[in-house]
Amino acid sequence: MQRYKSIISYDGSGFSGYQVQPKKRTVQSELEAVLAKMHKGEPIKVSASGRTDAGVHAKGQVIHFDSDLPISEDKWEIALNSLLPEDIAVLSVIKVDSSFHARFDAKGKEYHYVLQLSNKRDPFQRHFAYQYSYELNVEAMKEASLSLIGTHDFTSFCSARTDVEDRIRTIEKIDFLQEGEFLTLRFVGNGFLYNMVRILTGTLLEVGNGKRMPVEMAEILAKKDRRFAGKTAPAQGLYLWKVFY
Amino acid sequence: MQRYKSIISYDGSGFSGYQVQPKKRTVQSELEAVLAKMHKGEPIKVSASGRTDAGVHAKGQVIHFDSDLPISEDKWEIALNSLLPEDIAVLSVIKVDSSFHARFDAKGKEYHYVLQLSNKRDPFQRHFAYQYSYELNVEAMKEASLSLIGTHDFTSFCSARTDVEDRIRTIEKIDFLQEGEFLTLRFVGNGFLYNMVRILTGTLLEVGNGKRMPVEMAEILAKKDRRFAGKTAPAQGLYLWKVFY
Numbered sequence: 001m002q003r004y005k006s007i008i009s010y011d012g013s014g015f016s017g018y019q020v021q022p023k024k025r026t027v028q029s030e031l032e033a034v035l036a037k038m039h040k041g042e043p044i045k046v047s048a049s050g051r052t053d054a055g056v057h058a059k060g061q062v063i064h065f066d067s068d069l070p071i072s073e074d075k076w077e078i079a080l081n082s083l084l085p086e087d088i089a090v091l092s093v094i095k096v097d098s099s100f101h102a103r104f105d106a107k108g109k110e111y112h113y114v115l116q117l118s119n120k121r122d123p124f125q126r127h128f129a130y131q132y133s134y135e136l137n138v139e140a141m142k143e144a145s146l147s148l149i150g151t152h153d154f155t156s157f158c159s160a161r162t163d164v165e166d167r168i169r170t171i172e173k174i175d176f177l178q179e180g181e182f183l184t185l186r187f188v189g190n191g192f193l194y195n196m197v198r199i200l201t202g203t204l205l206e207v208g209n210g211k212r213m214p215v216e217m218a219e220i221l222a223k224k225d226r227r228f229a230g231k232t233a234p235a236q237g238l239y240l241w242k243v244f245y
Numbered sequence: 246m247q248r249y250k251s252i253i254s255y256d257g258s259g260f261s262g263y264q265v266q267p268k269k270r271t272v273q274s275e276l277e278a279v280l281a282k283m284h285k286g287e288p289i290k291v292s293a294s295g296r297t298d299a300g301v302h303a304k305g306q307v308i309h310f311d312s313d314l315p316i317s318e319d320k321w322e323i324a325l326n327s328l329l330p331e332d333i334a335v336l337s338v339i340k341v342d343s344s345f346h347a348r349f350d351a352k353g354k355e356y357h358y359v360l361q362l363s364n365k366r367d368p369f370q371r372h373f374a375y376q377y378s379y380e381l382n383v384e385a386m387k388e389a390s391l392s393l394i395g396t397h398d399f400t401s402f403c404s405a406r407t408d409v410e411d412r413i414r415t416i417e418k419i420d421f422l423q424e425g426e427f428l429t430l431r432f433v434g435n436g437f438l439y440n441m442v443r444i445l446t447g448t449l450l451e452v453g454n455g456k457r458m459p460v461e462m463a464e465i466l467a468k469k470d471r472r473f474a475g476k477t478a479p480a481q482g483l484y485l486w487k488v489f490y
Contacts, residue, residue, distance in 0.1 A: 011368040057369070081366055089366035121326055121334035123256040124302070124373065 001066050004076060005096040011087040012057040013127040013236070019051045027052075027061075027088060034083040035065060049106045049243040053195075055235030057128070059112075060091070062243040064102040108172070108244040109192060113185040113201045114237045129182065130237035136208035138176055138183065144207040144214035145174040147221065148200065155224040157200050158193035159232070167193055167224075174200075186241075195232055203230030246311050249321060250341040256332040257302040258372035258481070264296045272297075272306075272333060279328040280310060294351045294488040298440075300480030302373070304357075305336070305487040309347040353417070353489040354437060358430040358446045359482045374427065375482035381453035383421055383428065389452040389459035390419040392466065393445065400469040402445050403438035404477070412438055412469075419445075431486075440477055448475030 008031075016024035020032070028046055035044035049062045071079065076093035084090065116125050119133035151170040158167055175186040185204065187197050203220065206212045212230070220228045253276075261269035265277070273291055280289035294307045316324065321338035329335065361370050364378035396415040403412055416434040423429075430449065432442050448465065451457045457475070465473045 009368055011371075086371045087368045089368045091365060120336060123254055123332045123334045126256075126331050128369065 001068050001098070003064055003066050003096050003098045003100055004073075004093050005062065005064050005100055005102065006076075006080075006093045007091045008058065008061050008063060009089045009091055010058050010061065011127070012052060012055050014087050015054065017052060017054045017056070018048060018058075018061070027058075030085060030088060031063065031065075034080060035067070037083060038069065038079065039067065047102050049102045049109070050240075052238075052240055053235055055127070056238045056240065057236075058240040060110075060242040061240050062102045062106070062245075064096065064100060066098070102243075105245050106191070106243050108188065108190045109240065110242040110244070111187045111192065111197045112239040112241045113187070113197060113233060114239065115183040115185070115205075116181055117183055118181045127236050130234050132205065134209050136183070136205070137210065138178070138208065140210075140214050141204045141208040142176055144204055144212075144217045145176075147214075147217035148174060152221050153224055154193055154196055154221070156220045156226055156229045157196050157203070158226065159195040159199070160226045162194040164193060169193065169196070198233045198235070198238060199226075199229050199231075201233040201237070205233065206230040246313050246343070248309055248311050248341050248343045248345055249318075249338050250307065250309050250345055250347065251321075251325075251338045252336045253303065253306050253308060254334045254336055255303050255306065256372070257297060257300050259332050260299065262297060262299045262301070263293055263303075263306070272303075275330055275333055276308065276310075279325060280312070282328060283314065283324065284312065292347050294347045294354070295485075297483075297485055298480050300372070301483045301485070302481075303485040305355075306485050307347045307351070307488040307490075309341065309345060311343070347488075350490050351436070351488050353433065353435045354485065355487040355489070356432045356437065356442045357484040357486045358432070358442060358478060359484065360428045360430070360446075360450075361426055362428055363426045372481050375479050377450065379454050381428070381450070382455065383423070383453065385455075385459050386449045386453040387421055389449055389457075389462045390421075392459075392462035393419060397466050398469055399438055399441055399466070401465045401471055401474045402441050402448070403471065404440035404444070405471045407439040409438060414438065414441070443478045443480070443483060444471075444474050444476075446478040446482070450478065451475040 010027050015027050018027045020026055020028045031046045044065050046063050046065045073093050077090050080090040114129040116129040116131045148171050153167050154169050155167040169189055169191050171189040173188050177184040185201055207214055255272050260272050263272045265271055265273045276291045289310055291308050291310045318338050322335050325335040359374040361374040361376045393416050398413050400412040414434055414436050418433050420431040430446055452459055
C-alpha cells in the first residue's frame, strides 16, 4: 500500500462543500467515486487538510489517500483529471510516507477573500468574488487587522455551531492587495476555526464602511462571544489558497 | 411609445446562445420574459446588435426595445437587474429616437478571444477561456494577422451554414494582448460573419503552433472556401466586447 499526497483545486460553486453528505454533490464524494472506479469498486477514503463550505473555492487544497495500484505520480495526475468533473483539478500527486496525514500534519494555511469593489453588476464574478458597492476605508481595515495578528482566543470570530474546544489560533499576517476593482484579503495562520476567515472579513468590512472603529477589534476578541463580531461574509469570495506542512 | 437602448453583459455558459429557441434557455427569452412581466404579460420584442452562440459571452451587447411605461433611465436599469437572472447584467439604459435600431445602426464591433496558455487544468477558467497547452509563436500569429486587416471577402472564415450573401467585411485591427498566462486576441471591424472570429482564431492558432505559415492567410482568403481555413476555436473563449454606433 502506498500513500499519496495530492494538491487539488476546485470551483466551489457547484458543490455542497468539500465533505461527503448524503445525496449532495461534494468534492470528497466526487474524488472517492473516481478512486473507487479506478479500484474496481473498492472504496478508497480521501482525507483532506480540512473542510470547505458550500460555494467556497480551493486553489491549493491538500488530500491524501492510499492505493496499491502500480501507477507513477505523473500518471496518477493524468488519470484522476481524465475521470474527475471539470470543476475539480488535480494539480499534483506525489508519493509520501504512510505516516503523512493531510489534516494532522498541516502546519498552517493561507486563505484569500476576494472583494469586488463596484456598483455595477458583473455576471462573470458572481461566483468568484463578493461584490461590495459601498465606500471602504482600507487604511482603517489595515489598522483593525493589526489587533488580530498573533496568538489569540478567536471564539468571537468562530461560528457558534463549532464543536472545537480549543479556539486559540495564531494569525501570522493579514495582507491587503488591491488590483483594479478587486481587493483581496490574504490571511496566513497556523489554523482557522469554522467560518473564521469569513467572520473576520465581515467584521473588517464593518470597520471599512465606518460602522465600527479599528480599536473595536481588540474588544471583540476579548469578549470571546460570536455575537460581538460582524456578519459572516458570503462564501463565494473565499479561497483556500495553500496548506503548509 | 419610447425606444430604449441598453448595454448588457452576460456569462454565456448557461445559455443556448442569445436568440430565442423553443424550449431552450436563451438571453433573449430571459430579457423578453422580464419585460413581459413588467408590462402585465404584454409581449415586448427585444432586438440585439446580433446573435451570440451557446457559450459565447458578452461584455457589451447592445439591445433595443419599446415601452410606454413611465420609468426613468436609471430606474429601468435597477428594475431590469432586480428581475433578471444573475448571469445577465444590464449596464445602462438610455432613451433613444424611435429610428434607432441595435442591429441595423451598428457601425462596427469589437470581439475578444481569450486563450489561457497553460498545461495545468484550471477549474476557474473552464467557461471563460480556451486553454491551450502547446507552444505558440505569437510573432508568427501577429505576422499572419496582418493579411487579414482591411477589406476582404471572408467566405473562407465563415461558417458554411451561413445564409448571408455578402461576405465582404473590413477588419480594422487585430491586437494581441499578453497578460500572465492569458493571451487575448482583440478584433475590431465593421462586422463579422457567422463564426468568423472563432475561425480566424482557430486558423491563427494553427500558424502559432507551426502547422501553417503566416503567408498562408492570404492564400486562404483568396480561396473563398471554408474548407481551407483552420478549426473553429471553442465558444467559451469568445466575448462580444463592444458595439460601435
